[in-house]
Amino acid sequence: MTLLVRAGLVVTGTGQELHNGWVLARDGTIAEVGSGPAPKADEVVDEPNCVCMPGLVNAHDHMYQWATRGYVPDGTLFEWLRALYPVWARIDAETVRVAARAAMARLLLSGCTLSTDHHYVFPHGRAGIFEALVDAARELGLRFHPCRGSMSLGESEGGLPPDSVVEKEDKILAHTEAMIERYHDPAPGSMCCVAVAPCSPFSVTPQLMRDSATLARRRGVRLHTHLAETLDEERFCLEKFGRRPVELMEDLGWTGADVWYAHGIHLNDAEVDRIAEVKTGIAHCPSSNMRLGAGACRVEDLVRAGARVGLGVDGAASNEDANLAMEAHQALMLARVRNSSPRALDARTAWRLATRGGAECLGRDDCGTLETGRCADVACFRVDDLAHAGIKDLVAGLALAPPARAQAVVVNGRVVVRGGRLLTADEDEIARDIAATSARLIGG
Numbered sequence: 001m002t003l004l005v006r007a008g009l010v011v012t013g014t015g016q017e018l019h020n021g022w023v024l025a026r027d028g029t030i031a032e033v034g035s036g037p038a039p040k041a042d043e044v045v046d047e048p049n050c051v052c053m054p055g056l057v058n059a060h061d062h063m064y065q066w067a068t069r070g071y072v073p074d075g076t077l078f079e080w081l082r083a084l085y086p087v088w089a090r091i092d093a094e095t096v097r098v099a100a101r102a103a104m105a106r107l108l109l110s111g112c113t114l115s116t117d118h119h120y121v122f123p124h125g126r127a128g129i130f131e132a133l134v135d136a137a138r139e140l141g142l143r144f145h146p147c148r149g150s151m152s153l154g155e156s157e158g159g160l161p162p163d164s165v166v167e168k169e170d171k172i173l174a175h176t177e178a179m180i181e182r183y184h185d186p187a188p189g190s191m192c193c194v195a196v197a198p199c200s201p202f203s204v205t206p207q208l209m210r211d212s213a214t215l216a217r218r219r220g221v222r223l224h225t226h227l228a229e230t231l232d233e234e235r236f237c238l239e240k241f242g243r244r245p246v247e248l249m250e251d252l253g254w255t256g257a258d259v260w261y262a263h264g265i266h267l268n269d270a271e272v273d274r275i276a277e278v279k280t281g282i283a284h285c286p287s288s289n290m291r292l293g294a295g296a297c298r299v300e301d302l303v304r305a306g307a308r309v310g311l312g313v314d315g316a317a318s319n320e321d322a323n324l325a326m327e328a329h330q331a332l333m334l335a336r337v338r339n340s341s342p343r344a345l346d347a348r349t350a351w352r353l354a355t356r357g358g359a360e361c362l363g364r365d366d367c368g369t370l371e372t373g374r375c376a377d378v379a380c381f382r383v384d385d386l387a388h389a390g391i392k393d394l395v396a397g398l399a400l401a402p403p404a405r406a407q408a409v410v411v412n413g414r415v416v417v418r419g420g421r422l423l424t425a426d427e428d429e430i431a432r433d434i435a436a437t438s439a440r441l442i443g444g
Contacts (some may be wrong), residue, residue, distance in 0.1 A: 003413050004041035005378050007052035009394055013355050025376030026188060028413035033370050047413060049384035051394050055113025055377030056324040058360025060262040060312025061282035062095045063103035063117045065439050068317045075228045077292045081160060086318060087163045087441055091092050093128035095437055100136040102434040105422055106322040111379030113143055113247050114302050114367050118224060120149025120199040121165055130179050134192060141416040141424045145362050147197035147224050148176040152204045160202045169208045173215055187358035188366050189375055192411060197224040201248055202236045209252040225253060227261035228360050230294045232408050234266050246271040255280050260361040262312060266296040272298060278306035281361030283425035286330035288314035297339040298333060300345050310358030328354040329402035347399035372412045377414040379406050
């Protein structure tokens with residue numbers, strides 16, 4: 001089967017911007033990219049009033065949190081976590097399924113075609129949680145990198161999470177390997193890749209970090225964790241381990257091209273250079289960082305140093321939305337505020353972070369650009385609407401005035417959003433389900 005996507009402007013992500021451009025896909029892979037007269041195809045998406053670009057990539061998320069949005073609106077990260085852990089202790093597979101469908105639907109509607117999810121809450125006796133995430137992605141048609149997260153260091157042992165939501169480390173490692181065996185597909189064009197992802201330095205033991213790295217490298221999968229998100233975390237690491245967070249990761253074997261961190265805010269100059277040197281990725285989550293007052297990632301310094309940097313929406317309980325186009329906008333603006341300079345980050349670099357940068361964090365060299373042989377993942381955004389009509393530089397306009405939703409989205413050569421509407425599920429039904437689930441959690 002062939003699919004042709006035609007748009008007023010095609011931004012390939014490789015430096016080309018093709019007026020009256022088109023992308024031809026065959027069986028989920030890009031066969032040709034060009035401009036002018038287009039080839040025939042079995043199916044055509046014709047969007048002359050749109051900018052077409054690579055599908056956006058979400059490099060960090062916690063989809064279950066869609067069921068607990070709006071909690072602790074004025075709290076710090078640690079205050080927010082302490083309030084939410086007891087609520088999250090009540091989640092089950094059905095909660096996760098409903099929340100994931102909502103999060104994934106919103107991501108697809110924002111132009112996201114590839115997303116990770118860092119799930120680390122597995123309450124005792126609640127089976128099927130990881131499976132619910134994978135099933136939701138299959139249903140909605142999202143290319144997916146689920147992370148089997150974990151927490152093992154409870155309050156009774158000096159950690160932050162309550163003991164009711166931590167697991168035994170042997171159980172964590174066994175279940176993680178089982179999920180890799182069941183779901184991980186390492187082939188080019190994969191729709192599902194599993195990663196190993198202990199939650200953070202303040203919620204797991206150093207031994208679990210080491211054992212997780214050993215497991216991941218033995219199985220050939222990637223490693224992910226939160227790092228350097230807040231000054232509270234930095235103080236915790238200094239007091240408990242006598243090391244800064246990045247130093248601790250070095251000690252534990254958690255650096256290299258197969259690792260990416262969420263946030264990476266509180267880094268000194270040497271750490272910025274070191275992260276770039278070892279090719280470890282950073283998932284920058286600007287909306288969440290601002291929402292929690294955590295600080296501003298030195299994204300422009302990381303980019304300048306040559307680091308791999310992508311964007312993440314983070315959990316919806318610390319963002320309340322999953323609009324990845326908005327994160328490109330927020331990254332642009334926050335970098336300029338942090339540097340008191342409009343030249344700190346430009347629009348095209350912001351879109352690169354949202355596409356190719358995220359793909360690099362997730363270890364995907366087959367996604368993130370519109371090139372022959374790459375995955376046919378495409379997002380189209382209107383530029384003739386009230387928010388954008390009349391803006392000369394269309395690419396800059398979409399970053400400065402982020403679109404509320406995409407006009408059309410293609411994942412793996414399949415149209416999943418058309419006319420701004422989700423085709424793979426009923427958006428209104430998803431909204432009703434998440435409202436009912438959220439109310440049930442509040443009621444206990």
